[in-house]
Amino acid sequence: MCGICSAIGGENKIFEVLNGLKKLEYRGYDSSGIAYFDNGKIKVIKSIGEIKNLEKEIDNSLYSNNVIGHTRWATHGKVSFENAHPHLSQDKRYALVHNGIVENFETLREKLLSDIDFLSQTDTEVLVNLIAKQQGSTLQKLISACSLVEGSFALCLQHEKEQKIYLAKRKSPLMVAKNEHGCMASSDMSVFAGRFETCYIMNDNEFAVMDNKNILFFDKNGKKIEKNAIFIKNCDFCEENNSEKYFMLKEIKEQSLVIKRTFFKYFVENVFLQFDDLKKYKSFHFIACGTAFHSALLGARFIQKFCHKKCEVSVASEFRYDDNVLSKKCLYVFVSQSGETADTIACAEIVANRGFDTMAVTNVPYCSLNNLTKFVLPTFAGKEVAVASTKAYTAQVFTLLILALKISGHNYSQILKNFSNTFEIEKPDENVVNFVSGFKKIFFIGRQQDYVTSLEGALKLKEIAYVNCLGMAGGELKHGTLALVDGQTLVIALSTQFSLKEKMESNIQEVKARGGKILLLSQFEPMVDVDMFVPLAKFEEFLMPIVGIVPLQFLAFAYATKLGLNPDKPRNLAKSVTVE
Ligand code: AGP
Numbered sequence: 166m167c168g169i170c171s172a173i174g175g176e177n178k179i180f181e182v183l184n185g186l187k188k189l190e191y192r193g194y195d196s197s198g199i200a201y202f203d204n205g206k207i208k209v210i211k212s213i214g215e216i217k218n219l220e221k222e223i224d225n226s227l228y229s230n231n232v233i234g235h236t237r238w239a240t241h242g243k244v245s246f247e248n249a250h251p252h253l254s255q256d257k258r259y260a261l262v263h264n265g266i267v268e269n270f271e272t273l274r275e276k277l278l279s280d281i282d283f284l285s286q287t288d289t290e291v292l293v294n295l296i297a298k299q300q301g302s303t304l305q306k307l308i309s310a311c312s313l314v315e316g317s318f319a320l321c322l323q324h325e326k327e328q329k330i331y332l333a334k335r336k337s338p339l340m341v342a343k344n345e346h347g348c349m350a351s352s353d354m355s356v357f358a359g360r361f362e363t364c365y366i367m368n369d370n371e372f373a374v375m376d377n378k379n380i381l382f383f384d385k386n387g388k389k390i391e392k393n394a395i396f397i398k399n400c401d402f403c404e405e406n407n408s409e410k411y412f413m414l415k416e417i418k419e420q421s422l423v424i425k426r427t428f429f430k431y432f433v434e435n436v437f438l439q440f441d442d443l444k445k446y447k448s449f450h451f452i453a454c455g456t457a458f459h460s461a462l463l464g465a466r467f468i469q470k471f472c473h474k475k476c477e478v479s480v481a482s483e484f485r486y487d488d489n490v491l492s493k494k495c496l497y498v499f500v501s502q503s504g505e506t507a508d509t510i511a512c513a514e515i516v517a518n519r520g521f522d523t524m525a526v527t528n529v530p531y532c533s534l535n536n537l538t539k540f541v542l543p544t545f546a547g548k549e550v551a552v553a554s555t556k557a558y559t560a561q562v563f564t565l566l567i568l569a570l571k572i573s574g575h576n577y578s579q580i581l582k583n584f585s586n587t588f589e590i591e592k593p594d595e596n597v598v599n600f601v602s603g604f605k606k607i608f609f610i611g612r613q614q615d616y617v618t619s620l621e622g623a624l625k626l627k628e629i630a631y632v633n634c635l636g637m638a639g640g641e642l643k644h645g646t647l648a649l650v651d652g653q654t655l656v657i658a659l660s661t662q663f664s665l666k667e668k669m670e671s672n673i674q675e676v677k678a679r680g681g682k683i684l685l686l687s688q689f690e691p692m693v694d695v696d697m698f699v700p701l702a703k704f705e706e707f708l709m710p711i712v713g714i715v716p717l718q719f720l721a722f723a724y725a726t727k728l729g730l731n732p733d734k735p736r737n738l739a740k741s742v743t744v745e
Contacts, residue, residue, distance in 0.1 A: 505534070558714065611638070
């Protein structure tokens with residue numbers, strides 16, 4: 166993971182990089198740091214924790230026109246000052262920030278760098294010393310060091326005697342932009358918004374050199390290459406204004422708008438013109454991680470329900486090591502908010518390299534996943550900042566529903582339009598929040614589509630409130646987990662399918678009989694005794710996964726904030742998981 170940002174030019178770049186890092190903080194917030202030119206020397210400032218801590222270390226009068234910066238999500242080496250980036254070569258002439266993993270760093274360290282006294286446990290310090298050890302110009306050294314590396318990197322490199330910043334990219338995102346004030350590199354495009362009109366997206370195994378005015382691009386043999394600039398749209402994707410205390414709250418509340426926007430994009434603007442091309446596929450295989458895996462589970466259900474086509478769903482980190490039997494008649498669908506998740510990308514590469522058809526369902530324009538796939542079905546959640554995915558999930562679910570309906574030829578546009586016009590975000594009552602936050606042992610249960618909502622509801626509560634909870638199929642409870650149910654247990658039950666209402670009520674009875682407490686979320690009045698009831702708005706059954714998840718997002722948010730936790734930045738996590 167990690168975010169990198171660097172800037173060079175005729176004016177002070179310290180605060181440009183600092184502001185860039187703030188926008189990249191979603192990529193990790195274990196530590197951060199900058200390296201900058203100061204009177205012919207490279208100086209470094211680092212800090213543990215959020216960027217605001219780094220900001221406190223930086224004097225308002227600090228000036229430098231050559232700065233590289235980093236915000237870290239720890240992989241190699243614990244969270245510590247020593248392990249924070251930037252890292253310097255032993256001779257102090259080179260400074261490096263790095264997003265990615267040098268998988269063979271131990272071999273490199275032992276075989277090629279045995280004379281170096283390392284100050285940190287990071288693979289990045291190995292890399293910067295490896296670069297310093299190579300022969301030739303700085304660019305040649307960089308290219309040569311990268312050829313020895315197994316793994317992924319997006320990196321920015323300074324040499325103390327050159328008014329330049331060197332860049333390299335493999336499997337981690339990196340883009341660059343220039344204007345009359347200088348050049349900038351960043352892990353994502355939002356950093357450029359408002360300052361640059363165009364930017365260049367670097368491809369794997371490309372290198373670049375930025376100076377005060379220009380950016381030159383090179384291939385892995387050091388041969389100059391030309392690249393086309395793309396326009397940075399003044400899009401809501403870069404929008405980060407937040408009047409709420411937390412982004413997560415803003416993003417939960419935005420979901421009705423996201424549904425409206427998605428309907429407009431697919432039914433009025435007709436942004437995707439290839440639905441007919443997708444009808445030929447006999448089956449669909451969805452691959453994703455985390456929350457995107459949950460929306461993929463629903464996507465598969467929608468395709469099966471409306472198109473009667475066989476579907477499979479795989480967790481990306483498993484799929485990539487499976488002995489997969491792939492089929493020409495199958496479309497492989499990769500669902501990812503960021504489009505940068507390493508496991509999902511690895512799977513897309515495996516499938517695409519073997520010549521099978523692929524589709525990305527992504528929320529970030531120009532992300533790496535989109536480059537790999539035959540089709541791109543965009544979601545329109547807008548930029549999601551909070552680590553816990555909320556509006557990106559509902560955007561994925563609604564988009565996958567539209568996909569299924571468009572492929573099936575069913576004319577549900579009026580129903581979807583009505584939903585997009587009337588779906589409102591409702592917060593559960595304070596007494597429900599108080600009730601739930603009194604429990605430390607919580608199970609979420611549901612059947613079929615509600616089982617998926619249970620999984621997603623439990624994930625939200627785990628990741629932001631650190632509650633040890635579990636989402637599961639209602640019918641599975643009695644096969645083991647019921648043994649854990651006692652008077653201190655809360656079971657949050659979802660029931661949005663009329664045909665399964667009585668089955669869910671039986672599951673509720675099983676819990677009540679063991680002294681467990683029940684919170685039921687349903688659009689149907691309960692016929693059994695429950696401790697707390699959250700009525701859901703009534704829409705067609707296939708829309709209820711969107712309706713049902715919203716109160717669970719609110720409950721997780723409220724639980725976390727009651728504990729004094731920052732729901733936007735849960736411990737140990739980062740928004741975009743660009744390492745395996
Ligand atoms: C969501 O709340 C999680 N933080 C996480 O599971 C996330 O959905 C997962 O890492 C996949 O990310 P992606 O959608 O960007 O691929």
